[in-house]
Amino acid sequence: MKILVAVKRVVDYNVKVRVKADKTGVETANVKMSMNPFDEIGVEEALRLREAGVATEVVAVSMGVQQCQETIRTALAMGADRGIHVLSDAVLEPLAVAKLLKAIVEKEKPELVILGKQAIDDDCNQTGQMLAALLSWPQATFASKVKREGERLVVTREVDGGLETVSLKLPAVVTTDLRLNEPRYASLPNIMKAKKKPIDQLTPETLGVDVAPRLMTLKVEEPAKRQGGRKVASVAELVDKLRNEARVI
């Protein structure tokens, strides 16, 4: 089966973001960008399924500015076979991304689409579920284990109370959680090889998708800072403060 993996270019998870002075967003100029960590887990899972003989081809897809090609190259260096880039300078909301992915799914006809459960920039946690809805496919979000059994996909999900296992009819959408796997590092030879792998470029217009945003960001602000940093010298002092000063125990 063919697997499509969606990869998003985001501010690296180690960067402490700063809100812009004009409150229009966070500073992304001259900031290290990386593949969304949950999407790396998605790429890894697709590669493992290919290595296990379950999948035949892994296609990495990204949407957005020209530099998203770097994110696709990272997926190719990890081992994905080829890439698709939907070029757009617009703000792409999850609903728009889901519609673009749907258009690509209709062209590529994969049996499985893997996405990260959420992107660490907008923290939306929507795109996979939306894509599944638009395709009328089943979904398994927050996956910690994925196994193909005949014509079905059996997925263990991380839920608030523990773990839940579902069985999906293929084709299906899976979104990854942290414990699904540990993504590999790309080796230097594979990084060199990735430079020769093909990346198709499309646009929302050629795919016939209206990506106009539905939400208007009125302002972006920094949260209130906590006044912390006080130290206590002993356990007895700590318990005394919690009892008599903070009065929380």
Place this chain on the structure above:
Amino acid sequence: MTILLLAEHGAEGLKPATLNTVTAAVAIGGDIHILVAGQNCRPAAESAAKIPGIAKVLLADDAAYAHGMAEDVAPLIVKLARDASYSHVLASATTQGKNVLPRVAALLDVMQISDIAAVVSPDTFVRPIYAGNALATVQSKDGIKVITVRGTGFAAAPAEGGSAAIESVGGTAAAGLSEFVGAELSKSERPELTAARIVISGGRGMQSGDNFHLIEAIADKLGAAVGASRAAVDAGFVPNDYQVGQTGKIVAPELYIAVGISGAIQHLAGMKDSKVIVAINKDEEAPMFQIADYGLVGDLFKILPELDAELAKGK
């Protein structure tokens, strides 16, 4: 304006997260209808009917909704939202709400507003982005607002005092796309992490799962829930449902005790709105100390038994 609110419930009845979401609905304004979808879930519907300020409870009691599968519940919500022209559809930002609601939003061709922490007006909301390092105020232009609610942003509504009518609804069949196979749910006598008044969490510094008994002993003395950092979950010390952080559970208890947790921004995102924070760590430079109201530097294997003994002394 009428709001449709998806109740969160389980074998134990209505879940506390629903009450926080009710408060968000009250802040938006208008009539509130609570949908309880499941199988043999009338007791949860009866609890929902007792919440003050609820106009109506919709009970969808059908085998098709037994396990709350998104493929089966989303079409029901979409049908209700269209037929009754609701202005808003709300759910708690729990794994259940996060799973189902984007599916509803896409079917309604609406951009969901995830994880709101405050209501500015019926179409404008505040939501944390970048692990809570920024707060975005967003306005929706969609006809129906589809929203998940961060429980820590809204106090729990009272559970008793109302007497809403319960009306049966349904009319969508199982989609036949997915099947529930089973669940391994953590069993605990302690309070639920997201609803607990006190949370004590362990990190990589705990060194092993066995050592968590040191934390559990204190949790039991304080009536606290036990949480963990991602590092402790990844290392297999405790199950995934203990994880507090950006992509785990978001908590804001009266007291949060972080033990052996350095304080990565992803963890802080899940607990920095707690009222009082205590940090216990041997590394004086740990970022957790910068946000802690009370920091205690030292070896947790010495401090935890001492703390246990000190608490046992009583007031």
